Amino acid sequence: MNELNWIIAFSVVGLTPMAWLLPGRWQLPTVSVLTAGFMLVASPLSALSLLLTASLSYGLFRLKSLTPAWRVVLSISQSVLVWIIFKSEWPMHQGWQTTVGVPLGLSYYTFRQIHYAIERYKQTLPVHDFADYLTYLFFLPTLLIGPINRFPDFYRDSRRRRWDAVLFSTGLERILYGYAKIVLIGNMLLTNKLAHIIYTLQPNHPSLASYLSLIRFATNAYIQFAGFSDVAIGLSLLIGIRVPENFESPFLASNLNEFWKRYHISLSSWCRDYVFTPLLSLTRQPVLATLGAMLVLGLWHEWSSQYLVWGALQGLGVLIWHRFKRPSGEAKTAQPAWHSNVMHGLGVLITFHYFCLTCLVIQKNNWQAVGQTLTQLFAR
Amino acid sequence: MPNPSPVRKPVHANRQSVFAAPPLWVWGLTGLGVLLGFGLLFSMAVRSEKALSQQFTTDAETVLRREWRMRSDSVTRVVVLGTSLVENGVADTDFFEGRCGKRIRVIKLYREAVNIDAFTETAPIFKLLERYPPDILCIEENLLLFRLPYFLSPGQAENVFDAVNRHLTIQVKSLKIQLGLRPPDPERVLFQGFPREQHVQNQVDTTALSTTLAEIRHRQVRTPAELPALYRSLQQLHQSGTRLILLHLPRPAVLESVIYGEGRDPLLRDLIKQYHRLYHLEHWQFDRPMPFRYFVDQAHLNHIGNPIYSGWLADKICPVATLPQR
Numbered sequence: 001m002n003e004l005n006w007i008i009a010f011s012v013v014g015l016t017p018m019a020w021l022l023p024g025r026w027q028l029p030t031v032s033v034l035t036a037g038f039m040l041v042a043s044p045l046s047a048l049s050l051l052l053t054a055s056l057s058y059g060l061f062r063l064k065s066l067t068p069a070w071r072v073v074l075s076i077s078q079s080v081l082v083w084i085i086f087k088s089e090w091p092m093h094q095g096w097q098t099t100v101g102v103p104l105g106l107s108y109y110t111f112r113q114i115h116y117a118i119e120r121y122k123q124t125l126p127v128h129d130f131a132d133y134l135t136y137l138f139f140l141p142t143l144l145i146g147p148i149n150r151f152p153d154f155y156r157d158s159r160r161r162r163w164d165a166v167l168f169s170t171g172l173e174r175i176l177y178g179y180a181k182i183v184l185i186g187n188m189l190l191t192n193k194l195a196h197i198i199y200t201l202q203p204n205h206p207s208l209a210s211y212l213s214l215i216r217f218a219t220n221a222y223i224q225f226a227g228f229s230d231v232a233i234g235l236s237l238l239i240g241i242r243v244p245e246n247f248e249s250p251f252l253a254s255n256l257n258e259f260w261k262r263y264h265i266s267l268s269s270w271c272r273d274y275v276f277t278p279l280l281s282l283t284r285q286p287v288l289a290t291l292g293a294m295l296v297l298g299l300w301h302e303w304s305s306q307y308l309v310w311g312a313l314q315g316l317g318v319l320i321w322h323r324f325k326r327p328s329g330e331a332k333t334a335q336p337a338w339h340s341n342v343m344h345g346l347g348v349l350i351t352f353h354y355f356c357l358t359c360l361v362i363q364k365n366n367w368q369a370v371g372q373t374l375t376q377l378f379a380r
Numbered sequence: 381m382p383n384p385s386p387v388r389k390p391v392h393a394n395r396q397s398v399f400a401a402p403p404l405w406v407w408g409l410t411g412l413g414v415l416l417g418f419g420l421l422f423s424m425a426v427r428s429e430k431a432l433s434q435q436f437t438t439d440a441e442t443v444l445r446r447e448w449r450m451r452s453d454s455v456t457r458v459v460v461l462g463t464s465l466v467e468n469g470v471a472d473t474d475f476f477e478g479r480c481g482k483r484i485r486v487i488k489l490y491r492e493a494v495n496i497d498a499f500t501e502t503a504p505i506f507k508l509l510e511r512y513p514p515d516i517l518c519i520e521e522n523l524l525l526f527r528l529p530y531f532l533s534p535g536q537a538e539n540v541f542d543a544v545n546r547h548l549t550i551q552v553k554s555l556k557i558q559l560g561l562r563p564p565d566p567e568r569v570l571f572q573g574f575p576r577e578q579h580v581q582n583q584v585d586t587t588a589l590s591t592t593l594a595e596i597r598h599r600q601v602r603t604p605a606e607l608p609a610l611y612r613s614l615q616q617l618h619q620s621g622t623r624l625i626l627l628h629l630p631r632p633a634v635l636e637s638v639i640y641g642e643g644r645d646p647l648l649r650d651l652i653k654q655y656h657r658l659y660h661l662e663h664w665q666f667d668r669p670m671p672f673r674y675f676v677d678q679a680h681l682n683h684i685g686n687p688i689y690s691g692w693l694a695d696k697i698c699p700v701a702t703l704p705q706r
Contacts, residue, residue: 169401
């Protein structure tokens with residue numbers, strides 16, 4: 001069985017019964033202990049890394065000798081340091097991935113910890129203890145596959161959760177939908193069937209094959225990720241915790257700004273709240289704030305030059321849209337309905353293709369391959 | 381994304397789907413139905429695998445007994461035992477006779493996607509070989525060197541999903557042929573013949589190369605003491621005068637470098653030495669690097685690779701086939 005099947009099986013057979021059958025105050029702590037056990041078996045490094053960074057990010061705020069500013073700086077720094085060590089290009093080139101491994105869910109819990117540190121600094125968090133914080137971080141349904149849920153929402157739901165058959169059934173439904181997305185659309189249609197069509201087209205129609213390969217990569221990434229998010233949301237619902245939606249038909253967005261409000265919502269809203277807004281407040285430079293937010297969004301995936309460029313391209317797309325969009329206060333001229341429909345459709349098409357094209361830089365292993373594909377797409 | 385106002389509240393997972401979630405008893409019944417259906421498919425897969433193994437044993441016994449009865453006819457009998465790599469890589473008797481100018485009979489005993497258990501447990505081929513020993517027995521080295529992960533015996537609990545999947549694949553394929561949705565497989569003579577469909581393929585699909593590489597990297601090398609029943613058979617065969625060969629079947633050079641690389645090579649060399657010392661298994665290593673165009677996929681030789689490999693194999697067999705010229 002692969003990781004997804006193990007997570008589903010363990011959550012359904014192990015976590016869910018414990019989350020409802022045990023006495024109330026033991027339910028969620030037991031879920032966390034079982035999650036830690038699962039991680040210890042699957043990857044001891046992951047369990048230790050999460051426990052260490054979680055303890056530090058909580059413990060630093062208990063130190064009376066530090067000023068609040070130092071607490072938040074140190075808390076964020078230790079999380080980011082671990083994240084950079086494991087997610088940058090250097091350890092990959094050194095072969096760490098095969099010898100040491102990368103902690104599971106590292107990017108997700110690093111951003112959760114940063115969110116926690118900032119909100120704690122701002123004193124917006126509800127009163128809680130270390131066990132509540134660990135329960136938030138050691139929550140298997142969202143630990144490995146996202147979304148980047150927020151502590152106050154999780155804490156509120158953990159206090160309000162009651163057995164609800166409709167919510168439970170909705171959870172099962174979401175798992176089924178997610179699984180179907182991953183297995184049927186992602187693995188079967190996009191990974192296998194379309195790959196073979198592309199392969200047969202390659203000798204005689206290289207441009208078309210390159211184009212389809214590009215579309216396949218972007219759509220497959222979306223379908224797989226949306227499927228995983230559905231599974232995570234469904235598994236959380238089985239335990240009685242509601243987590244935010246992560247996707248809302250992003251490929252139907254008519255511009256890149258809207259696209260990033262619909263694609264990986266938990267990450268893009270994190271970047272908005274913790275990078276864009278602070279940068280804008282500090283500098284009053286929307287261009288700088290947008291680029292900064294999009295670079296962080298790109299680097300979240302991997303600390304590499306390819307994802308840096310990919311993030312910059314997303315930022316560039318958003319800035320271009322801002323430059324040419326109609327000002328919001330401007331009175332709309334009377335246009336027939338078909339005209340606005342056509343313009344909307346055109347916007348959807350352009351946005352989709354722009355996103356797919358930018359994905360080329362993360363699809364290919366090196367810049368030479370990116371250049372070759374671009375030549376194949378446009379110069380023939 | 382970077383729109384400072386208005387800040388949208390996160391959308392929670394209680395959005396209404398097109399279909400309202402069914403009541404829990406529907407999920408319960410569905411789960412029960414799935415379990416029952418899966419159990420039924422699994423039992424069908426077990427029966428199907430047993431029938432295949434039984435058929436394989438019967439056919440192998442027929443061939444080996446027939447050859448044993450004719451053993452006074454001055455023909456060197458070579459049994460090549462292995463997987464589909466043997467099926468595709470080793471040519472038929474005529475090729476070897478033509479190349480050596482001697483009377484040689486090459487008998488290929490193979491089953492697709494199996495490990496050594498398929499010849500010792502599910503089908504007792506080594507017991508048959510003890511009873512009807514050939515002059516030369518070539519065993520595909522993968523079977524004895526690696527704990528192959530792709531054994532599909534439904535008798536092993538961890539392979540339940542694989543067994544059902546395989547059974548379903550065979551059934552769907554059969555149904556498609558019956559409905560005329562795909563052409564029937566070309567007929568093959570048991571233990572002989574060369575798959576005809578290979579001739580129409582000119583290029584190897586390398587889209588799944590990473591999957592194959594991952595499988596190879598996860599392979600574990602055997603120890604020289606984990607197959608006691610088989611070793612007893614090998615000793616018995618050696619005492620009966622059978623020459624025992626551990627036969628290397630090549631894969632594309634890119635994959636060969638991974639199979640014999642990454643710190644595994646010393647282990648393999650040591651194991652091969654131990655096999656030679658303990659069980660008199662000679663190792664025949666094909667040294668020529670083979671490009672992808674000699675293969676029908678990432679493992680099986682095609683109509684270009686087969687004669688090259690079989691030519692090398694014939695050159696190894698000819699000197700040891702000491703019987704009279706034709």
